[in-house]
Amino acid sequence: MYARVTPFEIDTLRISLDEALEQFEALIVPEARKQEGYKGMYVMRTPEGKGLIMSLWSSEEAATAGVTSGYYDEQVAKFVTVFRAPPGREGYEVVFAEAQETKA
Numbered sequence: 001m002y003a004r005v006t007p008f009e010i011d012t013l014r015i016s017l018d019e020a021l022e023q024f025e026a027l028i029v030p031e032a033r034k035q036e037g038y039k040g041m042y043v044m045r046t047p048e049g050k051g052l053i054m055s056l057w058s059s060e061e062a063a064t065a066g067v068t069s070g071y072y073d074e075q076v077a078k079f080v081t082v083f084r085a086p087p088g089r090e091g092y093e094v095v096f097a098e099a100q101e102t103k104a
Helices: 017-027 029-033 060-068 071-077
Strands: 002-009 038-045 050-057 090-093
Touching: 002 060, 017 029, 017 038, 029 038, 029 071, 050 060, 060 071, 060 090
Parallel strands: none
Antiparallel strands: 002 050, 002 090, 038 050
């Protein structure tokens, strides 16, 4: 499994964190689910608007296919007006994973 990690910072003067999450769920999540090799994602945030998206992929090839095809840039463009700065992007091999379902 492979993880693509995207650190971001939302401009909370332009949009509330809850509104940004609603838009993310409506605009980004359905498109991610259509990508070959997509295995899921985690979105983390602070009350100040800093956050991290970790998307999980079946392989490094599946994770990078979204970048080379333009899919990743299309998704980032949907939020360009609410970021304080352009988000970053890094990839990692997942060498250990454990998660228990919890209620947020």
